[in-house]
Amino acid sequence: MVRNPKEIVTEGISEFGNGRERIMQILTKVNSELSYVPSEAIEAIAEATNVSAAEVYSVVSFYSFFSSKPRGRNIVRLCSTISCAMAGQGDILRSLIDEFGIEPFETTGDGRLTLETTPCIGLCDQAPAMLVNGEPHVKLTPEKACEIVRGLE
Amino acid sequence: MEKKVLLAENQPEFGAGLEKALNMTPADVVYEVRDSGMKGRGGAGFPTGVKWNLAGAASSDVKYVICNADEGEPGTFKDRLLIEKYSERLIEGMAMGGYAIGGSCGIIYLRAEYPYLIPVLERARQNFLDRGLLGKNIRGSGFDFDIEIRPGAGAYVCGEETSLIESLEGKRGEPRNKPPYPVNSGYLDKPTIVNNVETFCAVPHIILNGSEWYTDLGVGDCTGTKLFSVSGDVERPGVYELPMGAPLKDLLELAGAEDIQAVQVGGASGATVPASGINRTLSFKDLPPGGSVIVFDSTINMVDVLENFMDFFVHESCGQCTPCREGNLRLMHAAQDIINGDLCCKACMAPYFELAEAMKISSKCGLGQTSANCFVDIVNNFVELSDECHCGEYRCEGGDE
Ligand SMILES: Cc1cc2nc3c(=O)[nH]c(=O)nc-3n(C[C@H](O)[C@H](O)[C@H](O)COP(=O)(O)O)c2cc1C
Ligand code: SF4
Ligand code: FES
Numbered sequence: 252m253v254r255n256p257k258e259i260v261t262e263g264i265s266e267f268g269n270g271r272e273r274i275m276q277i278l279t280k281v282n283s284e285l286s287y288v289p290s291e292a293i294e295a296i297a298e299a300t301n302v303s304a305a306e307v308y309s310v311v312s313f314y315s316f317f318s319s320k321p322r323g324r325n326i327v328r329l330c331s332t333i334s335c336a337m338a339g340q341g342d343i344l345r346s347l348i349d350e351f352g353i354e355p356f357e358t359t360g361d362g363r364l365t366l367e368t369t370p371c372i373g374l375c376d377q378a379p380a381m382l383v384n385g386e387p388h389v390k391l392t393p394e395k396a397c398e399i400v401r402g403l404e
Numbered sequence: 405m406e407k408k409v410l411l412a413e414n415q416p417e418f419g420a421g422l423e424k425a426l427n428m429t430p431a432d433v434v435y436e437v438r439d440s441g442m443k444g445r446g447g448a449g450f451p452t453g454v455k456w457n458l459a460g461a462a463s464s465d466v467k468y469v470i471c472n473a474d475e476g477e478p479g480t481f482k483d484r485l486l487i488e489k490y491s492e493r494l495i496e497g498m499a500m501g502g503y504a505i506g507g508s509c510g511i512i513y514l515r516a517e518y519p520y521l522i523p524v525l526e527r528a529r530q531n532f533l534d535r536g537l538l539g540k541n542i543r544g545s546g547f548d549f550d551i552e553i554r555p556g557a558g559a560y561v562c563g564e565e566t567s568l569i570e571s572l573e574g575k576r577g578e579p580r581n582k583p584p585y586p587v588n589s590g591y592l593d594k595p596t597i598v599n600n601v602e603t604f605c606a607v608p609h610i611i612l613n614g615s616e617w618y619t620d621l622g623v624g625d626c627t628g629t630k631l632f633s634v635s636g637d638v639e640r641p642g643v644y645e646l647p648m649g650a651p652l653k654d655l656l657e658l659a660g661a662e663d664i665q666a667v668q669v670g671g672a673s674g675a676t677v678p679a680s681g682i683n684r685t686l687s688f689k690d691l692p693p694g695g696s697v698i699v700f701d702s703t704i705n706m707v708d709v710l711e712n713f714m715d716f717f718v719h720e721s722c723g724q725c726t727p728c729r730e731g732n733l734r735l736m737h738a739a740q741d742i743i744n745g746d747l748c749c750k751a752c753m754a755p756y757f758e759l760a761e762a763m764k765i766s767s768k769c770g771l772g773q774t775s776a777n778c779f780v781d782i783v784n785n786f787v788e789l790s791d792e793c794h795c796g797e798y799r800c801e802g803g804d805e
Contacts, residue, residue, distance in 0.1 A: 257692040271574040273574065275557060275574055276553060276554060278557070279516070300574070302574070310574065313577060313722075314516075314556075314557030314559050315557070316516045317557050329407070331712075333479070333712045334478075334636050336712060337636060337637065358588075370478060371480070371719065372517040373480065373483075374484075375480075375635035375636075376481060376635050376641040377641075385519040388459060
């Protein structure tokens with residue numbers, strides 16, 4: 252069941268408070284539950300924290316983990332920084348693109364998957380690495396990466 | 405060669421440093437840290453004791469202790485390891501910072517890429533609460549302290565301390581003008597210390613063993629030990645602890661670097677040195693001892709590396725100031741032109757070196773001030789420029805093509 256964005260914001264406010272300094276926490280909550288921050292949520296946050304909706308939107312747009320456009324139920328973030336690049340990240344990216352038919356920052360037609368590339372995720376000692384819904388996967392090969400992504404609901 | 409303190413097998417019990425500190429005056433804790441000569445481990449190298457002294461002197465009933473766990477410098481993962489293994493030590497160091505400056509609120513700003521560390525930190529906090537090492541009236545001292553974990557959302561620049569504070573306040577992570585400095589006016593305009601994970605983790609060891617012990621670990625006024633995250637073309641990538649001031653060569657031996665074309669020390673904004681530089685030292689006076697060390701073997705085209713880094717900076721510039729926003733883009737295009745053979749002579753390169761210099765002196769924060777470093781280092785050391793121009797007419801006035 253996908254919850255109503257406003258309901259998530261209300262819950263976030265009772266959890267964290269309604270001060271402006273709570274905006275990142277509330278946004279993170281909405282963003283991780285819905286994979287993005289819909290405009291209803293932005294408006295509800297603006298109203299509760301007494302900040303203009305335009306400003307909340309400008310916050311959303313600043314951070315690469317937030318999106319104001321719908322994304323897939325699962326977000327795959329493949330590191331594209333140098334230690335991963337040297338360990339074969341390019342081949343992994345190509346095989347993900349080939350198998351799932353989407354370029355980075357696109358979503359599959361069935362809404363199952365969004366593929367993203369990201370700067371270093373701090374797993375360079377186990378390169379190449381990616382985050383799948385925040386969970387780390389390391390020492391990837393093209394086969395291993397595709398298998399992990401295939402297994403997502 | 406290796407001197408292990410933060411990563412030592414035999415660790416003092418978690419909480420012992422805090423208990424000792426609580427039996428000292430806050431000023432004495434500050435002085436002990438100051439006398440240790442420890443410089444912040446987040447990259448900028450500001451003396452921790454001096455920062456704490458300033459925050460301690462600021463008058464306010466509310467002060468904040470913020471741990472910078474944003475670890476975004478490409479190639480850095482030491483703070484991840486510290487949190488995975490020693491999150492109690494981190495919380496202990498933060499509580500000691502709170503006691504030293506007279507603040508009761510601790511905040512850990514954790515990068516969004518590390519959500520799996522949230523439960524680890526929560527567990528450590530609960531453990532300390534259960535043992536009466538956090539919360540109200542800790543061990544009957546009258547000192548209250550608690551911590552909160554707050555998420556970032558994927559912006560490298562939020563590692564810059566004023567940008568981090570903006571982010572915590574629910575804003576875009578755009579660095580502030582300084583002064584005022586956070587020690588006087590930081591989070592919610594209150595006096596605030598922002599320190600790196602490794603900095604806080606070192607404090608309990610310093611208080612338990614004394615500042616003199618700490619200064620003896622390092623070399624000269626580069627005191628203590630330092631963690632290095634080593635990755636790239638090495639046999640054993642990982643986190644290593646060495647005395648500050650150790651030669652780069654020692655670190656490369658530990659990590660098993662065989663074929664070395666270049667080593668980048670201190671992240672993309674640090675220094676990129678050719679193999680001839682491995683006798684240089686890891687210290688604030690020589691190679692910037694930031695967390696990241698990446699080794700490149702002879703198969704790597706260093707200009708590809710440069711392009712990868714410039715792409716990073718273009719992506720991560722907050723865009724507030726023109727030299728950084730535009731400069732990084734131009735340098736990235738220059739790297740692409742070098743790769744394509746469209747930029748190959750000294751005359752055509754000169755304006756880019758001027759641009760690099762302009763970015764350094766006119767950017768507002770450390771990102772724009774240092775992002776051209778890798779461009780300058782890589783072009784100087786790894787690109788052969790000709791005296792005569794063959795770069796193509798569109799670029800060179802007076803070009804001979
Ligand atoms: C662009 C930029 C990114 C930074 N990223 C980090 C970071 O990820 N972690 C960190 O501790 N310090 C980072 N810093 C340094 C902080 O601004 C600040 O100096 C540091 O947190 C102070 O703590 P320390 O004195 O304990 O090192 C960054 C600075 C800049 C300019
Ligand atoms: S130097 Fe770059 S990152 Fe720093 S404030 Fe200016 S535009 Fe932003
Ligand atoms: S370079 Fe990929 S995780 Fe650091």
